[in-house]
Amino acid sequence: MAKEGKHYAKDSEVVEKLENIGKEILKQIESQKNPSYNIPIRTLGNIFFDQKSGTIKLGDKTSDRQFLNVAHSRKFMQTVLVAAEIRKVIEQKATVSIRDLYYALKHTIEGTQENTFEEQSESDPVIEDIEASLDLLREELHLAASAKGIIAGDVQLRDGSDSIDLTKMGSGGWSVPSNVEPENIEFKKVNAEYVLFIEKDAVWRRFNEDQYWKKHKCIILTGRGQPGRGERRLAQRFNKEYDLPLYVLTDADPWGMYIYSVIKQGSISLSYSEEKLATPKAKFLGLTTLDVEKFKIPKEVTIKLNALDVKRLKEMESYEWFQKKEWKHEFSNMKEKAVKLELEALSKKGIRFITEEYVPQKIKNEEFLP
Amino acid sequence: MAKEGKHYAKDSEVVEKLENIGKEILKQIESQKNPSYNIPIRTLGNIFFDQKSGTIKLGDKTSDRQFLNVAHSRKFMQTVLVAAEIRKVIEQKATVSIRDLYYALKHTIEGTQENTFEEQSESDPVIEDIEASLDLLREELHLAASAKGIIAGDVQLRDGSDSIDLTKMGSGGWSVPSNVEPENIEFKKVNAEYVLFIEKDAVWRRFNEDQYWKKHKCIILTGRGQPGRGERRLAQRFNKEYDLPLYVLTDADPWGMYIYSVIKQGSISLSYSEEKLATPKAKFLGLTTLDVEKFKIPKEVTIKLNALDVKRLKEMESYEWFQKKEWKHEFSNMKEKAVKLELEALSKKGIRFITEEYVPQKIKNEEFLP
Secondary structure (H helix, E strand, O other), X not given: OOOOOXXXXXXXXXXXXXXXXXXXXXXXXXXXXXXXXXXEOOOHHHEEEEOOOOEEXXXXXXXXXXXXXXXXXXXXXXXXXXXXXXXXXXXXXXXXXXXXXXXXXOOEOOOOOOEOOOOHHHHHHHHHHHHHHHOXXXXXXXXXXXXXXXXXXXXXXXXXXXXXXXXXXXXXXXXXXXXXXXXXXXEEEEXXXXXXXXXXXXXXXXHHHOOHHHHOOEEEEEOOXXXXXXXXXXXXXXXXXXXXXXXXXXXXXXXXXXXXXXXXXXXXXXXHHHHHOOOOOOEEEEOOOOHHHHOOOOHHHOEEOOHHHHHHHHHHHHOHHHOOHHHHHHHHXXXXXXXXXXXXXXXXXXXXXXXXXXXXXXHHOOOOEO | OOOOOOOOOOHHHHHHHHHHHHHHHHHHHHOOOOOEEEEEOOOHHHEEEEOOOOEEEEOOOEEEEEOOOOOOHHHHHHHHHHHHHHHXXXXXXXXXXXXXXXXXXXXXXXXXXXXXXXXXXXHHHHHHHHHHHHOXXXXXXXXXXXXXXXXXXXXXXXXXXXXXXXXXXXXXXEEOOOOOOOOOEXXXXXXXXXXXXXXXHHHHHHHHHOOHHHHOOEEEEEOOOOOOHHHHHHHHHHHHHHOOOEEEEOOEOHHHHHHHHHHHOOOOOOHHXXXXXXXXXXXXXXXXXXXXXXXXXXXXXXXXXXXXXXXHHHHHHHOHHHOOHHHHHHHHHHHHHOEEEOHHHHHHHOOOHHHHHHHHHHHHOOOOEO
């Protein structure tokens, strides 16, 4: 039985919040005040790791964006334009990409040579401002994030009017949609003991071909590299609503560790919505460089760390949430041996070593990093 | 009713072909000859555009790879190793990625300091040699290519023991597998009038959200940028087996044109198997820079060509298969106006302009480039 999920805003509530931006500004104008809009500051100085929720969070510093301030007025105009366009999109019952939104709003302001937006890099932060200030998810604003993940397992769900059975996806798998909020994706049956989050889709295909999800009663999910919001949110929902453990399987390199870090604690750039995306209970299954000895992996398939790896490794070591003895052990081993390791390297031990020995053994013995 | 497809080699036939490599070499050794293996030359000089099939093809020049030739012996060894490993993979009834294959074969040769392979860039061309020399598809060798496409439409298919209904994929879509050969993917019902091949997945999602495939009785497919073998082969199968027209929808830029070119004629790097991947009857639906005037697309959403675009455009203009008056017209317009255009730019005309006006109108009026 699913636990109660967080409440997600209805379209009408979102529209109301967006309209309130306009109403507030109108009120300011009518009382002859300088129109302004208050937004949370999203720079590093206002971001922290919240021990209680186990996620990265945005602090409570805010700033006023004022219309009658030469440094602010362009951004002020853009904020109002984006809010108005999102309202229009919601009323058309559509979902658009942030690139669509940029193009829809780009125009030359009448009587001037000036464009509302020059690049998408101008409209994206404005969207984030609105998300953060209204405490809404991008999905609630009907904006589609890129989603590239694939999933399979004994799960039945409803997506719009379609009943979808994730046991019957053949060799392809179900392509994870951009919006997996309960309003769009309703779980009907979740018959699994854990979720395995796999970094690479080529490795996911090995697990799918071997029907690992059926043999081991689990859900297999990949985000094809750094996962998108859809994949992370889906993993969070399985964890929160069904208490399913989430095990993360990545390369043994600083980039794999970072993918784990984002799945577990969240990312700095999305700090304002990480409580709704991250899965603090996630555990790191592997690979680790410590596995090389434990599983007698031939040295030939390890790769020397390069300068960029070493730099990135130092960054990982400095993160507050990696200050745990198990991680320190792994970091120091990686530095000492100066090697990294890809998931595919396990093929050296046999094509099915990863699905038949490595992963099952790690899970059975609960050999995880925290 | 499906037309007869090309015959694809059974596992036993493939194993036999692989074993024959070894038997031939053994025979040479027994008769005290210098062991050698004959492979087609895959350089530009041996590649041509075949007017008859409408695809890029490999010529008939070959070269001998000899064991007792210092310049060849490493590659000779690698060829034999790869052939032997592929045989092993097939006998284990598995499919592996080319990265898996590289790692599986990488080892230090006993009594030396030398590795069989240093980088995957050494094993990949050897795989291509074997594909080309045995006239086999990568899929027939049980090697998985990366597949990142998504598909939806009124199609029922069988994939292993799963019956898959592509009308019931919700907002996600079915993730296209790496191997879509008739032995793996059997079409059970194809109720569509054409296939729409969309460059970008964000745009595909707009078509899927609007249930374009249902309203217009078609199949919508994306390869997320440059499509993989799976997506191209799937499009080819719908075209060959069901006579479905294939319409390609890309950005109006040299990169979009190249994607179309690969879907239609094939690529130089895969010349040896393009007859099995390309769809010469494909038609280019859009975007074109000529659409800017025709559809009154505001100038603000066009993008200036940069130096790289201009260079790439020159390359496109030089291709034999683009020597058609319609393309010359488009090329010269793109040069004259010096602009390009993204699919998302159509959002300027309204969120659903692309699904409700642009594409339907182009198809109705058959406004295609050849």
